[in-house]
Amino acid sequence: MKNFRRLWLDGPYLLWTAAFIVIPLFTIVYYGLTDKTGAFTWDNILAMGTLERMKALILSLVLSLIATAVCLVMAYPLALILTNLKSGATGFIVSIFIIPMWMNSLLRILAWQTLLERNGVINQILQAMHLPKLYIINTPYAIALGMIYDFLPFMILPIYNSLLKLDPNVVNAAYDLGANRFQTFWKVIFPLTLPGVISGITMVFVPALTTFVISAFLGGSKVLLIGNVIEQQFTQVGDWNIGSGLSLVLMVFILISMAVMQHYDKDIAENKTAL
Amino acid sequence: MSNRLIDLQHITKAFDGTTVLDDMNLYIRENEFLTLLGPSGCGKTTTLRILGGFETPDEGRVIFDGQDITSLAPNKRQLNTVFQKYALFTHMSVADNIAFGLRIRKKSEDYIREKIRYALKLVNLEGYEDRSPDSLSGGQQQRIAIARAIVNEPKVLLLDEPLGALDLKLRQDMQYELIRLKNELGITFIYVTHDQEEALTMSDTIVVMNQGYIQQIGTPEDIYNEPQNAFVADFIGDSNLVDGTMIEDRLVEIFGVRFACVDTGFGTNRPVDVVIRPEDLELTALPEGAEPGSEEYEEAAGRITQMNPGFLEGIVSHVIFKGMHYEMEVRARGFEWLVLSTRMFQVGTKVLMSVDPFNIQIMNKPESEDEKAVNPEGGIG
Ligand SMILES: Nc1ncnc2c1ncn2[C@@H]1O[C@H](COP(=O)(O)OP(=O)(O)OP(=O)(O)O)[C@@H](O)[C@H]1O
Ligand SMILES: [Mg+2]
Numbered sequence: 001m002k003n004f005r006r007l008w009l010d011g012p013y014l015l016w017t018a019a020f021i022v023i024p025l026f027t028i029v030y031y032g033l034t035d036k037t038g039a040f041t042w043d044n045i046l047a048m049g050t051l052e053r054m055k056a057l058i059l060s061l062v063l064s065l066i067a068t069a070v071c072l073v074m075a076y077p078l079a080l081i082l083t084n085l086k087s088g089a090t091g092f093i094v095s096i097f098i099i100p101m102w103m104n105s106l107l108r109i110l111a112w113q114t115l116l117e118r119n120g121v122i123n124q125i126l127q128a129m130h131l132p133k134l135y136i137i138n139t140p141y142a143i144a145l146g147m148i149y150d151f152l153p154f155m156i157l158p159i160y161n162s163l164l165k166l167d168p169n170v171v172n173a174a175y176d177l178g179a180n181r182f183q184t185f186w187k188v189i190f191p192l193t194l195p196g197v198i199s200g201i202t203m204v205f206v207p208a209l210t211t212f213v214i215s216a217f218l219g220g221s222k223v224l225l226i227g228n229v230i231e232q233q234f235t236q237v238g239d240w241n242i243g244s245g246l247s248l249v250l251m252v253f254i255l256i257s258m259a260v261m262q263h264y265d266k267d268i269a270e271n272k273t274a275l
Numbered sequence: 276m277s278n279r280l281i282d283l284q285h286i287t288k289a290f291d292g293t294t295v296l297d298d299m300n301l302y303i304r305e306n307e308f309l310t311l312l313g314p315s316g317c318g319k320t321t322t323l324r325i326l327g328g329f330e331t332p333d334e335g336r337v338i339f340d341g342q343d344i345t346s347l348a349p350n351k352r353q354l355n356t357v358f359q360k361y362a363l364f365t366h367m368s369v370a371d372n373i374a375f376g377l378r379i380r381k382k383s384e385d386y387i388r389e390k391i392r393y394a395l396k397l398v399n400l401e402g403y404e405d406r407s408p409d410s411l412s413g414g415q416q417q418r419i420a421i422a423r424a425i426v427n428e429p430k431v432l433l434l435d436e437p438l439g440a441l442d443l444k445l446r447q448d449m450q451y452e453l454i455r456l457k458n459e460l461g462i463t464f465i466y467v468t469h470d471q472e473e474a475l476t477m478s479d480t481i482v483v484m485n486q487g488y489i490q491q492i493g494t495p496e497d498i499y500n501e502p503q504n505a506f507v508a509d510f511i512g513d514s515n516l517v518d519g520t521m522i523e524d525r526l527v528e529i530f531g532v533r534f535a536c537v538d539t540g541f542g543t544n545r546p547v548d549v550v551i552r553p554e555d556l557e558l559t560a561l562p563e564g565a566e567p568g569s570e571e572y573e574e575a576a577g578r579i580t581q582m583n584p585g586f587l588e589g590i591v592s593h594v595i596f597k598g599m600h601y602e603m604e605v606r607a608r609g610f611e612w613l614v615l616s617t618r619m620f621q622v623g624t625k626v627l628m629s630v631d632p633f634n635i636q637i638m639n640k641p642e643s644e645d646e647k648a649v650n651p652e653g654g655i656g
Contacts, residue, residue: 169362172329175349176356177376177427187375191366 031244044245053229053246060226061253063140064208067147068155071204072197074148075155082156083163094160097153105150109217112146113137116218138220146214151207155200162196163189198261206254226250280305280431280463281326286335288321295321296332297487303431303465308457310466312474313484314510319467320359322484323433326465327356340430355424359435361416363408369395369419370404376427394422397456414445421456431463438473450476471511475499483507504638508550515556515612519549519637527637530608534585534630538637548638553613555634557582558591558605561625579629586629587612591620 035041048057078097082090100108115121116137123133136142166189174184190197212227219225230250233243281303288296295318303309311319324330325337328349337345344352355376364372370391377387395401398418408416417437424432437453438446454477457464468474474481475495483490483498483506490510491503502508509516519529524539529549541547559579565571567588579586589607601619605612605628612628620626 167360167362169358169360170364172327172349173356173358173362173364173423174375175329176327176354177423178350178379179375180350183379188364192364194366 028244028247031240032248033245035241044241045249047242047245048249052224053226056224056229057226057250057253059140059223060209063144063147063225064205067144067151067208068201068205070144070148071152071155072201075152075159075200076197079156079160079163082160097156101153106213106217108150109146109214112142112149113217116142116145137218138222140219140223142218143215143223143225146218147204147208147211150211150214151204154203154207158196158199158203159193160196162193166192195265198265202258202261205257209254209257210250278305279303280307280340281465282336282338283322283325284336284338286322286325286332286337288318288325288330288332295487296325299335299487299489301482301489301492303463305430306461306463308454308464308466308477308479310468310474310478310481311484312468312471312481312510313490314469317484318487319469319484320435323356323435323465323467326431327354327433328352353429354431354433355427355429356433357417357420357424357435357437359437359439361408361413361420363416363420363423365408367408368404369400369406369408369411372408372419373423373426375423380427390426394426397425397459398422399452413440414449417441417449418452421453425456425460425462429462431465432460433465433467435467436469437466439468439470446473453477475511483510485510501636502550502638504641505548505550508548508636508638513553513613515551515553515610517549517551517610519547521545521547521637525632527635529585530587530610532585532587532608534635535583535632536635536637537632538635541637541639546640548640550636550638551630551634553602554600554615555630556605556612556614557629557631558603558614558616558618558620558626559629560620561588561627565625575627579627583629583632586627589626589628591622591624591626594619594622 032044033040033042035043048054082093085093113120116134117123118133118135118137120137126133136145170192171184171189174188179187210227212225212231215223215225215228219228226246230243230246233239233246237243279302283299283301286296286299286301287294299318299322311322313319321330325332328344328347328351331346335345336343339353364375367375373391373394374387377390382390391404392401395403398421400415400418400422403411403415403419408419411419417440421432421434421437434453438449441449450473453464466474466477475498478495480492481495481498482492485506491498491507493501498507498511502511502514505516508514517529519527521538521541521543522528522533523543524541525536527534527536527538527547527549557579559575561575562571565575567573576586587607589605589612591603592606592611593604595602596619597615600615600617603614603616603620605614605626607628614628
């Protein structure tokens, strides 16, 4: 009876998990580890080894790390300012950051394309002001800019939330015990909001590493990220096996980064972060 | 116990146009255990936050040891706070929590280790160095918060309802612990509570506050025995608070009956508030069917009028056994009087109620809203 009820409750959830998470994952693993005839092979994994693909992978890693770092450096002070605002203004400013998230990401990237184009809005303004033009469209800079713009809210919100949850008296206690603002921040505020920082990092780094939309529009066909390489395998070359193999390699990098983050998270939980 | 360590002068503070503290004057002596007592929202925490430096008063000055510290940052003050909900650093071990202030002051690790050991011994938590604050009970967390504050050897410890979250038994134990701690450390405690019993047990001086005004400052005995106004009388302990008329010196009329009392200087025929503590009312049972004029009645009345010519006749309407005593309600002249007695009177018993003149407390009625404030230096009674 009890087991039956459990099945009844858990069933839909298990079905959902199977249909949309486990099956697609196994499909990718299957395609990634077989050739066209269905025989087992490592070839699709090793296909990452070409110069072009390695360059794309490394560029992806570098750009997403930079984007994550810049987002973090921008988001933390912003989140701090938000938490210290009077209640009325907070809602307004938070929505300024959230409303763009409701817009289609493609649309936002297209907007940047228009802004950054050789004869786009920014360059026309620069020209009108007799300033040198900015040629960053179709360069890694434009891609990094797009990533930062696109993913910044995902860094701000978890940090903002963890700052909100922080008991103001814990911060007061640090001042009370003689710490100045700098010491209070690094010894108390930052460590206690680290869970928010970590989820922010994950929420920026992972989509940045796998994006192909941002690089497609802001990098032209000149700059390829690993996301574009994989996408081409599926949509242009039509080789699902290699596409899946490359995806698996990318997944390993994501898993490694998640494991590193988990490690820090656990450190906090176990109170190992000494002063 | 003599010199003034802290002087709050004309402190006024408003939040969003609402006055929370209104021209507050208060001094705190060295080594004193001073308690701010009052109902929720009366401004106790705000007063403490002004002392700690987390809030700046709109007007007035805070003098500490002769120096004006009104706008000095919290980290520069020689006071430490124990916050209402402990506010421990949950990402650090107990030892690191306690060491926080010492490391900021760049003390040597040897000194710090010694201090941690000493502080944990003082709060009876030896061997808890490596525990995480989250793994401790409320009472233990509270003691860590105290240890974290006292290792810095502050001149004054500010405690904001430190026992508020604990259950009754633990709270009573911790009250004794705190008194012991204070005596051992020999420092000044400024303590906030809305629990009058806690205040009466622990304090040298109690400051009763209401709506941002100080109502009375005095020793626990003063506050309990001689409340200065109806608010204090009502807030401290259970009491019977009734309207009366001061006929002349040493004579007050309550519900049409004249009672002898010891108060003077209220003028003649002035309306006053009268407070009688429930334990001060004395009951005499009347035999069944004894009417005024009958022999039994006159005999009983005669005996009690030797103490005070005034008495009231009533009927016991409610009895509860409270362990040490009985708590009873007596209906007399339309008023339910609260009476505490070690003797039990059955519900329905006719009684005569009398009171020693010394135990009748007369207070002026507040004449206007502005009279809510009381001069802190003023004498009592
Ligand atoms: N930062 C603030 N902003 C606005 N109003 C405040 C602020 N701090 C306190 N108040 C208001 O000031 C009044 C007094 O608050 P305070 O915290 O001093 O009361 P309290 O006596 O400590 O009460 P409690 O026993 O509930 O802790 C309350 O009405 C409260 O709402
Ligand atoms: Mg309070």
